[in-house]
Amino acid sequence: MATKTLLFLFLSLFSLLQQNVSTAQNVNAGYWFPDSGLAASDIDSTLFTHLFCAFADLDSQTYQVTVSSSNTSPFSLFTQTVQLKNPSVQTLLSIGGGNSDTTVFASMASDSTSRKAFIDSSIKLARDYGFLGLDLDWEYPQSALDMANLGLLLNEWRAAVATEAGNSGKPPLLLTAAVSYAPTVNGLNYPIQSISNGLDWINLMAYDFYDPTRSDVTRSHAALYDPTGQVSGSYGIGAWIQAGISANKLVFGFPFYGYAWLLVNANNHGLYAPANGPVGSGNGAITFQQIEAFITNNKATTVYNGTIVSDYCYAGTTWIGYDDTQTISTKVLYAKQRGLLGYFAWHVAADNNWVLSQQAQQAWGSNASRDQGK
Numbered sequence: 001m002a003t004k005t006l007l008f009l010f011l012s013l014f015s016l017l018q019q020n021v022s023t024a025q026n027v028n029a030g031y032w033f034p035d036s037g038l039a040a041s042d043i044d045s046t047l048f049t050h051l052f053c054a055f056a057d058l059d060s061q062t063y064q065v066t067v068s069s070s071n072t073s074p075f076s077l078f079t080q081t082v083q084l085k086n087p088s089v090q091t092l093l094s095i096g097g098g099n100s101d102t103t104v105f106a107s108m109a110s111d112s113t114s115r116k117a118f119i120d121s122s123i124k125l126a127r128d129y130g131f132l133g134l135d136l137d138w139e140y141p142q143s144a145l146d147m148a149n150l151g152l153l154l155n156e157w158r159a160a161v162a163t164e165a166g167n168s169g170k171p172p173l174l175l176t177a178a179v180s181y182a183p184t185v186n187g188l189n190y191p192i193q194s195i196s197n198g199l200d201w202i203n204l205m206a207y208d209f210y211d212p213t214r215s216d217v218t219r220s221h222a223a224l225y226d227p228t229g230q231v232s233g234s235y236g237i238g239a240w241i242q243a244g245i246s247a248n249k250l251v252f253g254f255p256f257y258g259y260a261w262l263l264v265n266a267n268n269h270g271l272y273a274p275a276n277g278p279v280g281s282g283n284g285a286i287t288f289q290q291i292e293a294f295i296t297n298n299k300a301t302t303v304y305n306g307t308i309v310s311d312y313c314y315a316g317t318t319w320i321g322y323d324d325t326q327t328i329s330t331k332v333l334y335a336k337q338r339g340l341l342g343y344f345a346w347h348v349a350a351d352n353n354w355v356l357s358q359q360a361q362q363a364w365g366s367n368a369s370r371d372q373g374k
C-alpha cells in the first residue's frame with residue numbers, strides 16, 4: 001500500500017516535471033503594424049501562435065514607452081481583436097524598430113533611472129492594453145558600452161517582470177527581443193548571458209543582408225545558405241548557438257518581401273548579375289503580394305535555388321529576389337530540425353492571401369504530427 005502511494009506520488013511528480021519542461025511552446029509568429037494596409041481584424045490569427053504589434057516608441061525626454069496617438073486605439077484593441085478568431089493567440093507589444101533612434105535607446109540604457117522609466121512604463125502599457133508580452137527592437141547597439149548596458153537592461157527588465165507577476169498574480173509577461181541574424185553586429189558581441197537569462201526567446205532578423213542600394217549585383221537578401229561566406233540564416237543560427245544561446249530560445253525570422261534590382265542587361269538575369277540599383281524610387285523593397293502581381297502581370301520567369309534556398313523572378317530589366325513557398329517551407333523545416341523554438345515573419349500584411357503563412361504553419365506542423373506519431 002505504502003509502496004503504491006509512493007509510486008503514485010512519484011508518478012504524479014514525474015508528470016508535473018514533464019509538464020514543466022515542455023512548457024516552452026512553439027512560436028509561429030508574425031509582426032503587424034497599423035500602416036501596413038491590413039486591419040488587425042483582417043489578420044488570419046489562426047495561422048499564428050504569437051503576433052507582434054509594432055511599434056511602440058521610446059520617448060527621448062522621459063525614456064518612457066509610449067504609443068503615438070494615432071496608434072492608441074489599434075494597439076489597445078489589438079489583443080481582443082486578434083483573439084476573436086484565435087482565442088489562444090498570444091500578443092506582444094514591440095518597442096523601437098528599424099526607424100527608431102538608436103541613440104535614444106543608448107541613453108535610456110546607460111542610466112539606472114532611465115532604465116527604470118523604460119521598464120516600468122513598458123510593463124504598465126502592456127498590462128493596460130492587454131498584451132501578453134513585450135519585445136525590444138533596438139536596431140542596433142553602436143558600442144561595447146551599449147551592449148553592456150543592454151545586458152543590464154535585460155537583467156532589470158526580467159526582475160521587474162517577475163516582481164510584477166508576483167504582485168498581480170498574473171502570469172509573467174513574455175520578454176523577447178529582435179536581434180541581428182548573428183550574435184555580432186557592428187563588430188560588437190551581444191550580451192549573451194543576459195539574453196539567455198532575461199529573455200524568453202530572441203527573434204533573429206535573418207533578412208536585409210543585401211539590397212539594391214548596397215549591392216551592384218543581384219542577390220538574395222535572406223538566403224538560408226551562403227556557400228562562400230557567413231552571410232546567411234544558417235550561419236547566424238549556428239553562431240548564436242555557438243555563442244551560448246540554446247536552440248530552443250531562437251526564433252528564425254524570414255521576410256514576406258523581396259528587393260527589386262534593375263538589370264544592366266535583360267539577358268543576364270541570374271544571381272549575381274550586374275545591376276543598376278533599385279527599381280523605383282525607394283530601396284527596391286516590394287511585398288510578396290506585389291511580387292505575385294508583378295509575376296502574373298509580366299509573365300515573369302520564376303527560379304528556386306535550392307543551393308542557397310531562395311527564389312527570384314525576372315521580366316525585362318526587373319529582377320526580384322524573395323522568399324516563395326518552397327523557400328519558406330525549407331527554412332521552417334530547417335529551423336525545426338535544428339531544434340529552434342520557431343519562426344516569425346516580417347510582416348503579415350505582405351503575404352498574399354496567407355499562402356506563405358499557411359505554408360509555414362503546415363511545414364512546422366507536418367513534422368510535429370509525425371514526431372507525435374513516433
Ligand SMILES: *[C@@H]1O[C@H](CO)[C@@H](O)[C@H](O)[C@H]1NC(C)=O
Nearest residue numbers: 227270271303305306307308
Ligand atoms: C544557385 O546558387 C548557387 C550558389 O550561389 C550557384 O552557384 C548556382 O549556380 C545557382 N543555381 C542556379 C540554377 O541558378
Ligand SMILES: CC(=O)N[C@H]1CO[C@H](CO)[C@@H](O)[C@@H]1O
Nearest residue numbers: 333336337363366367368370
Ligand atoms: C515533412 C517532413 O517530414 N519534413 C522533415 C521533418 O524533419 C526531418 C528531419 O528531422 C526531415 O528530414 C523531413 O524532411
